Amino acid sequence: MSEQPLDRYAVIGNPVGHSKSPTIHAAFAEQTVQAMTYEALLAPLDGFKDVVSSFFQNGGKGLNITVPFKLEAWQMAERRTERAELAGAVNTLWRSDEGCLWGDTTDGVGMVTDITSNHGITITGKRVLILGAGGAVRGVLQPLLEQNPDRVVIANRTLSKAETLADLFRSFGTIEASSFETLLGEFDLVINGTSASLQGDLPPIPEGVISRDSRVYDMMYSAEKTAFMQWAESQGVALAVDGLGMLVEQAAESFAIWRGVRPETGPVIRQVRAAMVAA
Ligand SMILES: NC(=O)c1ccc[n+]([C@@H]2O[C@H](COP(=O)([O-])OP(=O)(O)OC[C@H]3O[C@@H](n4cnc5c(N)ncnc54)[C@H](OP(=O)(O)O)[C@@H]3O)[C@@H](O)[C@H]2O)c1
16 A cells, blocks of 8 residues: 655745744644644745745645745735735745635734733733834734734834834724833833844833833743843843744644644643753
8 A cells, every 4th residue: 555645844934944843843743643744945035936836836735934035925825814914924825725825924823822821911901012013013913903902002113114003903903103212101011023132132111111010022032031031020020921932823823724733832832942942
């Protein structure tokens, strides 16, 4: 009896060697007993579309998209989910049975699941401050607003970008834009979606924005506490967490789209965290 070929999945990026997605999806596949492979594919900066087309022509089943191709993936998708349409980015591609190339973004729902389910932080009815107005923040605003927070304030160094996002998502809830300097009042949940932590920098947050009771979430993750988490803890905040769970949850959402089964994420978050700390 001939064996069935394994279904092929991959993450595409440039660079992509650092990606934790192959480890995460291998763990999901083992846990849910799926006959599949998942690899990392390096696409040339000017060759994304060719790599994607050839992957699907050769029978590939689904792709995750990482930096810097999420916008190109959005453009390439023939159909997009509503949340991907609004996010202006696609991190998950697959072909439907009719042969249509679908695009979705799972980052936002991944972050919300991590915040609410893994960390037990309530968003509903809370005052939420989100720092930054780049691709990551745009991708999480709709799922965040769907939790019905009291309000969301987007603060960004370049105010006009925050204003554009507030306008784009106004129909989903109470949302406003602010510069860092003019931020007023205390917030229950502060989410750092700037890339400042990548350089070990802090966004310029004025005093009085957080209290001991605030919850702090950094979308960035690292083996050590991020600069933003360290700053929050120095202000007396009891719960400051990083975005590793967001990474695993967005992967679980993609996996569920492709395979129709949702893996348990807790053990995989712990596995990836342990490997990161040991490295
Ligand atoms: N955990 C996950 O799964 C996950 C997924 C996606 C992204 N992320 C993280 O999210 C972060 C943002 O990614 P992105 O794709 O949105 O980047 P991006 O599109 O380049 O946007 C960067 C944002 O950071 C702001 N910024 C950069 N340096 C700053 C500084 N020193 N002080 C204040 N603001 C600063 C920028 O402000 P200006 O507009 O004024 O330039 C902009 O709003 C990164 O740390 C990334 O690792 C995590």
